[in-house]
Amino acid sequence: MEYIRLDVSKVYGFVNKNEIESAAEKVQKANKALEEKTGKGNDFLGWVNLPSSITEEHLKDIEATAQKIRKEIDVLVVVGIGGSYLGAKAVSEAMTGAFTAYAGSSDKPAVLFAGQNIGEDYLTELMQLLDTKRYAIVVISKSGTTTEPAIAFRILKNHLESKVGEEKAKDLIVAVTDEKKGALRTLANQNDYKTYVIPDDVGGRYSVLTPVGLVPLAIGGFDIRALVNGARDMETKCSSEVSFNDNPAAIYAATRIALYNSGKKIEILANYENKLHYVAEWWKQLFGESDGKDGLGIYPSSVDLTADLHSMGQYIQEGERTLMETVISIAKPDYSLTIPSDKDNLDGLNFLAGKNLDYVNKMAELGTQLAHVDGGVPNIRIELPRLTEYYLGQLMYFFEKACGIGGYLMDINPFNQPGVEAYKKNMFALLEKPGFEEESKKIKERI
Ligand code: PA5
Numbered sequence: 001m002e003y004i005r006l007d008v009s010k011v012y013g014f015v016n017k018n019e020i021e022s023a024a025e026k027v028q029k030a031n032k033a034l035e036e037k038t039g040k041g042n043d044f045l046g047w048v049n050l051p052s053s054i055t056e057e058h059l060k061d062i063e064a065t066a067q068k069i070r071k072e073i074d075v076l077v078v079v080g081i082g083g084s085y086l087g088a089k090a091v092s093e094a095m096t097g098a099f100t101a102y103a104g105s106s107d108k109p110a111v112l113f114a115g116q117n118i119g120e121d122y123l124t125e126l127m128q129l130l131d132t133k134r135y136a137i138v139v140i141s142k143s144g145t146t147t148e149p150a151i152a153f154r155i156l157k158n159h160l161e162s163k164v165g166e167e168k169a170k171d172l173i174v175a176v177t178d179e180k181k182g183a184l185r186t187l188a189n190q191n192d193y194k195t196y197v198i199p200d201d202v203g204g205r206y207s208v209l210t211p212v213g214l215v216p217l218a219i220g221g222f223d224i225r226a227l228v229n230g231a232r233d234m235e236t237k238c239s240s241e242v243s244f245n246d247n248p249a250a251i252y253a254a255t256r257i258a259l260y261n262s263g264k265k266i267e268i269l270a271n272y273e274n275k276l277h278y279v280a281e282w283w284k285q286l287f288g289e290s291d292g293k294d295g296l297g298i299y300p301s302s303v304d305l306t307a308d309l310h311s312m313g314q315y316i317q318e319g320e321r322t323l324m325e326t327v328i329s330i331a332k333p334d335y336s337l338t339i340p341s342d343k344d345n346l347d348g349l350n351f352l353a354g355k356n357l358d359y360v361n362k363m364a365e366l367g368t369q370l371a372h373v374d375g376g377v378p379n380i381r382i383e384l385p386r387l388t389e390y391y392l393g394q395l396m397y398f399f400e401k402a403c404g405i406g407g408y409l410m411d412i413n414p415f416n417q418p419g420v421e422a423y424k425k426n427m428f429a430l431l432e433k434p435g436f437e438e439e440s441k442k443i444k445e446r447i
Helices: 017-021 024-036 056-070 086-094 120-130 147-164 166-171 183-191 211-219 224-237 248-261 274-291 313-318 357-374 389-409 418-430 437-446
Strands: 005-007 075-079 110-114 135-141 173-177 194-197 266-271 299-304 323-330 379-384
Touching: 005 248, 017 248, 024 248, 024 389, 056 211, 056 224, 075 120, 075 147, 075 211, 086 110, 086 211, 086 274, 086 389, 110 120, 110 147, 120 147, 135 147, 135 211, 147 166, 147 183, 166 173, 173 183, 173 211, 183 194, 194 211, 211 224, 224 389, 248 379, 248 389, 266 274, 274 299, 274 323, 274 389, 313 357, 323 357, 357 379, 379 389, 418 437
Parallel strands: 075 110, 075 135, 135 173, 173 194, 266 299, 266 323, 323 379
Antiparallel strands: 005 379
């Protein structure tokens, strides 16, 4: 078994190694506080030991549900938003062939998402596709009351019921929600849907290894055991028992915070395999919602390379020098594709004939890394040996642990998200939701 590899040597011109290592004691303390549940937000630390506490029975149950449903569908629609969406989206996009996304089969249904926006056209077009497909729905909401997925589910449930009948629809809907409370729990109980529980002590953005991620991924035909095993191995590797210099989450957390304190306020997560686009979206939620509070926090952003070198490259190279960059690189692609020789060589590319595309990609990565470092952007590099569920499991747990440690280093609570409520209050006031009469009156005076 290999681990993902972290290399922070290209930040040493910006913060020195000693400075990072001098945080070791604080980092170890923060890591211990996470594990012993003694720090801020300690009622949301169920994710810390989650990988090692997932039982065989639990996995078998999810796999049995998945197998039963998969036989009957071409498309799985996952309804959820934020932490109830991004984990499954990240893994499914990363592990789906670039052009197979919409060509679902009984082996591997296409996994599509709804309830992560309120776009009328998006949902209409999804239903136009579903008119011609056999499909099931996994509806996911921890609170069971989030507006976006609740609306999407209401509409999709009607669609499914009118397509296959109310009774059959019950077999094709799985709800992932709180054990007891919330509108979705009531709805699921009343309709006798198969349900899975989101543990109380795991927040949305840390929930990919709960049924929130595992149920849709298993139905989608992805290897959830490998995902869990990767996370388990990383749980051990990032434990507070491991010394600072051997613990990648500890080093990543200390390095980001040292860079932040030196004025690098924005972190760009860059990939050279564009199937990782949604891993970056998941990462942005993880770090953005965890760190961005009390007027603090590194702003998480992302680019898909080399594509975005032709749009964002100029800014990264020469814009305001508040950036740091973290690159995710895949050591070995799944396929081998060489560049052919051409007798006329009109494009002048014969110097690359016989070389693999991945070789060119890696040289682009290396050249970009050196250019960005020269331009004042410190670079952290994370290498995955292969793009598999196992290494994604490692990567996701590694980020979660680093995020928790970093939050404690900044002395904030990385496990709440009070700021998310502000837009909801205004939206409900504008929509004249019962109970928001006072806010409705006030907001109308402002518009
Ligand atoms: O990380 C979080 O807690 C949020 O992003 C939630 O996951 C998101 O708001 C969806 O909430 P719920 O699962 O309650 O519908």
